[in-house]
Amino acid sequence: MGALSPGGPCFVGVDVGGTTIKAALFDDTALFDGAARPVVEVREPTPADAGPDAVVAALLAVTRQVVELAQARLARPAAIGVAALGLVDEAAGLAVRSARIGWRDVPLRAIVERELAIPVALGHDLRAAALAEARLGAGRGSASFAFLAVGTGVGGAVVLDGVPLTGAHARAAEIGHLRVAGADLACPCGSVGCLETVASARGIALAYRARTGRTVTAADVAGRLADDADAAAVWARAVDALAEALAICQLVVDPAAVVIGGGLSLAGDLLLRPLRGALADRVTLGPAPPLVRSALGDRSALVGAGLLAARLLGG
Ligand SMILES: [Zn+2]
Numbered sequence: 001m002g003a004l005s006p007g008g009p010c011f012v013g014v015d016v017g018g019t020t021i022k023a024a025l026f027d028d029t030a031l032f033d034g035a036a037r038p039v040v041e042v043r044e045p046t047p048a049d050a051g052p053d054a055v056v057a058a059l060l061a062v063t064r065q066v067v068e069l070a071q072a073r074l075a076r077p078a079a080i081g082v083a084a085l086g087l088v089d090e091a092a093g094l095a096v097r098s099a100r101i102g103w104r105d106v107p108l109r110a111i112v113e114r115e116l117a118i119p120v121a122l123g124h125d126l127r128a129a130a131l132a133e134a135r136l137g138a139g140r141g142s143a144s145f146a147f148l149a150v151g152t153g154v155g156g157a158v159v160l161d162g163v164p165l166t167g168a169h170a171r172a173a174e175i176g177h178l179r180v181a182g183a184d185l186a187c188p189c190g191s192v193g194c195l196e197t198v199a200s201a202r203g204i205a206l207a208y209r210a211r212t213g214r215t216v217t218a219a220d221v222a223g224r225l226a227d228d229a230d231a232a233a234v235w236a237r238a239v240d241a242l243a244e245a246l247a248i249c250q251l252v253v254d255p256a257a258v259v260i261g262g263g264l265s266l267a268g269d270l271l272l273r274p275l276r277g278a279l280a281d282r283v284t285l286g287p288a289p290p291l292v293r294s295a296l297g298d299r300s301a302l303v304g305a306g307l308l309a310a311r312l313l314g315g
Contacts (some may be wrong), residue, residue, distance in 0.1 A: 004039055004070075005029040009078040011312060012066050012118075013038070013306030014059060015125060017086040018100040018152055021046050023057050023301075025077065026306040036136040036296060037301045038235040040069045052103035060115050067116060079119045081308030082112060082302045083128035089170050093122045096170070099188040121308040127164035128304025129296075130157035133259050134164075135307060137295035142256040145158075146249050146289070148175060148270070150242070151262030154196040156239040158253050176200070178248060180241040195245045201263055207234045222267040236274070243278035250283055261294030268293065 004010055008028040009289035014023045024038030042065050047054040056070060063080060069203045070077050076092050086098025093109025095101075109122040121132075130147035131141040139147070147157045154176030158165045165172045183193035185203070201218035208214065208221050211230045224231035246258060264271055280288045296303055 004073050004075055009310075010039070010068065010070055010075050010304050011309035012063060012070070012077045012080040013302050013304070013309060014063050014066075014080065015302040015305055016055070016059055016082065016129075017046060017125065017301070018048060018085055018098075019046055020044070021055075021062050022302045023059075023062040024299075024302050024306065025070050026303075026310075028310070029302075031306050031310050036132070036299070038299075038302070038306075040066060041302075042066055042069075046101075048100050048102075052101055052106060055101050055103070056106065056108070056111060063112065063116060065188065067118070073241075076248045077118055077309075077311040079121065079312040080112060080116065081121045081123060081128070081305035081310075081312075082108060083107060083123045083125040083308065087123045088122060088124040090121075090123055090127075090166065093120075095122070119312050121312050123305060123308045124157075124164075124166075124170065125301040126155045126302075127166065128308060129261060129294075129300035130159050130164045130259075130304070131235055131307055132296055132300045132304035133261070133294060134159050134162055136303060137300060138259045138292045139257070144253070144255055144257055145257045146173075146175075146246070146253065146255040147259045147261060147294075148242070148246070149262035150199060150201070150260065150264040151199055154200045154242075154262075156249075156254070158249075160214075160253070171240040175245055175249060178242050178245045183241065193218045195241050198241040199245075204234055204238050204264075216304060218264060219267070222264075222270050225270060233271075239271070239274045239278050242275055243282050246275075246279050246289075247282035250289055251281075251285065253290050254286070257290050257292055259292055259294055261297070263298070264292050266297075282307050 025042040087096040095106040156175035185192035185197040204218040
């Protein structure tokens with residue numbers, strides 16, 4: 001737990017993920033001077049199986065806890081930023097849909113504002129993460145880049161001239177749902193053969209189990225690459241599918257770089273090195289964009305939520 005910078009405003013960032021809800025208190029030094037370190041941070045499991053109402057209650061409880069920790073430091077947060085998974089309509093303040101949580105058109109911004117009596121900005125988790133990488137992380141120095149989060153699912157965002165692209169219906173850059181060649185598994189989105197079914201942590205674990213009958217995590221698969229042919233085959237398939245999707249991305253948006261985040265980015269060069277090779281093989285028009293690891297790790301959406309809050313005050 002750190003101390004607040006004296007005199008300046010402070011902000012709460014909340015990241016509502018499929019597995020964990022994180023909330024943190026940021027002062028202006030953390031958000032504007034590049035440190036990106038929260039003053040305090042609270043994490044709780046997302047009660048996704050208990051339904052949308054339970055998730056909203058949990059997010060309010062975690063957020064309230066951080067507001068109280070701020071008050072214990074004699075500070076009142078000026079604004080709250082909430083970054084939520086799934087489809088999010090930032091302008092309307094709606095959590096539109098999430099297959100994982102099961103919510104539909106939840107007016108999350110209005111609910112949090114009413115319960116905590118502090119102004120709230122609602123954002124999409126990956127667009128918020130990409131904003132944080134653009135301002136404070138691996139996207140600094142690249143006006144336009146793609147962000148790919150490879151974790152429980154696969155998602156992305158595209159930053160153009162420093163601004164994450166939202167699209168006409170807040171559905172831009174749904175990279176995880178590009179169909180990849182040879183994939184035939186059903187995806188929670190309702191389609192078949194999406195990138196996410198092959199290259200997410202869940203997809204990798206399921207593919208390994210289908211080949212071997214053994215239940216392991218995607219991180220276990222990464223740890224067995226040197227001496228397990230099944231692990232190597234499953235990993236190579238995931239890498240190839242990611243390269244296929246990124247090559248499409250390169251043709252459509254021509255990013256200066258691709259920032260790789262999400263839990264699987266922790267595999268580092270086990271993922272990035274073969275992915276660079278596979279992408280270079282596929283890109284025929286122009287150079288393949290450099291692939292770099294997220295600098296903010298599993299805090300990118302949380303820091304992004306803090307930035308959304310600061311933006312309410314013109315930050
Ligand atoms: Zn899908």
